[in-house]
Amino acid sequence: MSFNNVIGQEKAKQALRQALENDRLAHAILLYGPEGVGKRALAIELAKAVNCTQAKSDACDLCSSCHKISSLQHPDLKVIFPGPAQLQVEEEISILQKIAEDNYQAVGFAKSVTIPIDKIRELRKQASYHPYEGKRKVAILLGADQMRPEAANALLKILEEPPGTLLLILTAINLNSLLPTILSRCQRLQLNHLSRAEIEEALLKRKDISPEKAKIVAGLTNGNLTRALLLAAEQDLDEYRNIARALLEAALWGNNTEKLNLIETITAEKDKARLEYLLELVLLWLRDTLLWGEGRQDKITNIDRSDETKKMAEWIDSKKVAHLSREVESSLEMMSRNVNPELILIGLVEQMSTSE
Numbered sequence: 001m002s003f004n005n006v007i008g009q010e011k012a013k014q015a016l017r018q019a020l021e022n023d024r025l026a027h028a029i030l031l032y033g034p035e036g037v038g039k040r041a042l043a044i045e046l047a048k049a050v051n052c053t054q055a056k057s058d059a060c061d062l063c064s065s066c067h068k069i070s071s072l073q074h075p076d077l078k079v080i081f082p083g084p085a086q087l088q089v090e091e092e093i094s095i096l097q098k099i100a101e102d103n104y105q106a107v108g109f110a111k112s113v114t115i116p117i118d119k120i121r122e123l124r125k126q127a128s129y130h131p132y133e134g135k136r137k138v139a140i141l142l143g144a145d146q147m148r149p150e151a152a153n154a155l156l157k158i159l160e161e162p163p164g165t166l167l168l169i170l171t172a173i174n175l176n177s178l179l180p181t182i183l184s185r186c187q188r189l190q191l192n193h194l195s196r197a198e199i200e201e202a203l204l205k206r207k208d209i210s211p212e213k214a215k216i217v218a219g220l221t222n223g224n225l226t227r228a229l230l231l232a233a234e235q236d237l238d239e240y241r242n243i244a245r246a247l248l249e250a251a252l253w254g255n256n257t258e259k260l261n262l263i264e265t266i267t268a269e270k271d272k273a274r275l276e277y278l279l280e281l282v283l284l285w286l287r288d289t290l291l292w293g294e295g296r297q298d299k300i301t302n303i304d305r306s307d308e309t310k311k312m313a314e315w316i317d318s319k320k321v322a323h324l325s326r327e328v329e330s331s332l333e334m335m336s337r338n339v340n341p342e343l344i345l346i347g348l349v350e351q352m353s354t355s356e
């Protein structure tokens, strides 16, 4: 059945199934949790479940209502998301299509945009209407934590009015950005980071990639499937893994010319996200080295290259690995503050060469 389309999150799914079964679903549900864990996917499955003509506590995925909601083309479903106030209709349609294609796919709402107040006003007007063809009207507000006070107050008015058949499903990462008066009117369900195993399994199902690559990507993405899907599409993971390895070896054993040449090659890449990705791969090599040294070989991520991990574990002890990891983490932190990448890497290689 259809909550099964949502990966993991058993606790939240069970709570919703039970509420549906006992007719105790609140009029406003807030799904909150970190990025890329399936808030949007669960919101859509819930919209399907309340309107499904065949099943009660889940969606059948077969009836015409389920189909229409899956493709986000049901007349009683509204999906509202953060975006510029003057979003073109074609742009809106293309975002909705992307969401319908894959509920976990990144659609790229910028953090700086907010939910347009007009959309909330329009929703308020329609809230009292009867459904056109479904059992209930459903509005999904994605990124409800990206609302200005005026929009939040307009939403609050909807929540305060007699609900009619409208079901409001909000998703948010940061609860602190929501008005306490909104929070108190919603039934809250928390979603958690997905496990590495869940990410790995989902990648293998959805993408044509090798088990090794799925494992590495899962190891890099901290329970965020949206990010994992993006990384899995990267063609040059292996190339980056080699550069990360070379950086580590140069820092430990290289001479000055080798170090500088490598830094020059690396910083030719101007995309900051890719440089961060590279440093995360360095961290992954270090983590594997630590695991190998502790005799937990079965836990390493770079499984296809265990010889190299073994070698590294023979050369450096856990204290050194901890020192190196701290330096890489502090470089990542500087990257996020927009310090010049070349300076960061020169500093990093120098710090890694010194013994604590």
Ligand SMILES: [Zn+2]
Binding pocket: 051, 052, 053, 054, 055, 059, 060, 061, 062, 063, 064, 065, 066
């Ligand atoms: Zn159905």
